[in-house]
Amino acid sequence: MANTAPEMSESMPRRWDVATVVADLREARRKWRAHVDRETDLGDREFPSVERIEGLIKQLRGALFPLRLGPADLQREAEDHYVGYAIDLALSGLVEEARLELDCRERSGGDAHRREAVDRVRRFAERLADIRLALDEDIDAAYAGDPAARFVDEILLCYPGIHALLHYRVAHVLHELGLPLIARIITELAHSSTGIDIHPGAVIGRAFFIDHGTGVVIGETARIGDRVRLYQAVTLGAKSFETTTGGQLVKGKARHPVVEDDVVIYAGATVLGRVTIGTGSTIGGNVWLTHDVAPGSVITQARCAQHD
Numbered sequence: 001m002a003n004t005a006p007e008m009s010e011s012m013p014r015r016w017d018v019a020t021v022v023a024d025l026r027e028a029r030r031k032w033r034a035h036v037d038r039e040t041d042l043g044d045r046e047f048p049s050v051e052r053i054e055g056l057i058k059q060l061r062g063a064l065f066p067l068r069l070g071p072a073d074l075q076r077e078a079e080d081h082y083v084g085y086a087i088d089l090a091l092s093g094l095v096e097e098a099r100l101e102l103d104c105r106e107r108s109g110g111d112a113h114r115r116e117a118v119d120r121v122r123r124f125a126e127r128l129a130d131i132r133l134a135l136d137e138d139i140d141a142a143y144a145g146d147p148a149a150r151f152v153d154e155i156l157l158c159y160p161g162i163h164a165l166l167h168y169r170v171a172h173v174l175h176e177l178g179l180p181l182i183a184r185i186i187t188e189l190a191h192s193s194t195g196i197d198i199h200p201g202a203v204i205g206r207a208f209f210i211d212h213g214t215g216v217v218i219g220e221t222a223r224i225g226d227r228v229r230l231y232q233a234v235t236l237g238a239k240s241f242e243t244t245t246g247g248q249l250v251k252g253k254a255r256h257p258v259v260e261d262d263v264v265i266y267a268g269a270t271v272l273g274r275v276t277i278g279t280g281s282t283i284g285g286n287v288w289l290t291h292d293v294a295p296g297s298v299i300t301q302a303r304c305a306q307h308d
Contacts, residue, residue: 161210219256239273
């Protein structure tokens with residue numbers, strides 16, 4: 001391929017000093033590496049690749065829904081053949097990404113990490129059928145809950161909530177299997193394309209429906225029951241963050257809401273802190289909620305303000 005960059009004549013003054021920029025960037029890197037906590041810096045080790053993981057999740061999507069998210073020319077009689085090919089390709093690639101994550105986190109490598117990566121990916125493979133069944137229930141919930149949906153395949157092909165949930169349900173299993181970096185990359189790929197931000201550590205029950213979806217945020221320690229429905233711009237977030245005596249954030253503390261079964265939370269509502277939204281409750285649009293809600297409650301802006 002020909003070089004199309006404009007040539008710079010000898011008489012033209014150079015507009016930048018490359019050597020100085022390189023040196024400045026080297027010094028910036030040196031300062032950062034001297035600054036960061038060695039417990040959180042993964043040093044020079046190779047990380048799992050965002051680009052490779054994006055390819056793996058595409059293969060897994062095709063394996064989970066071959067006639068809808070697989071190759072456009074795939075016929076039903078070749079379905080199992082394609083699924084086997086895609087699964088083997090995806091899982092083989094996932095082993096390498098898992099090995100890299102284990103190497104980074106534990107600062108050592110070798111055959112032990114490869115064997116551990118194979119074991120974790122094997123356990124992930126054993127749960128793929130349940131991921132598919134859970135997604136089928138999510139699709140059914142979306143079809144039942146949206147009068148604009150004309151057929152179930154439309155949900156799978158078009159709805160950003162299902163796209164985000166497919167990534168989340170794959171990522172959540174990997175998170176449970178001790179691969180949180182790969183899991184986070186997978187959910188962030190969906191976040192970037194849908195505007196729906198689900199942390200892979202959140203626990204989400206069956207038949208979950210996110211309608212429209214843009215701006216939805218579900219935090220790491222959120223717990224969501226079965227048959228829950230969220231609308232766009234709903235936040236299930238943290239109210240405050242515990243810190244150490246040195247002012248560092250304490251990681252992993254339960255700080256996000258618990259949403260019990262059969263709850264509906266309408267657009268723009270913000271629920272903060274480790275509060276519980278009781279079974280069968282309805283939270284109105286644009287409500288700001290920081291307290292527990294009894295089962296069967298209906299919370300609107302006016303009633304929420306009076307309660308607070």
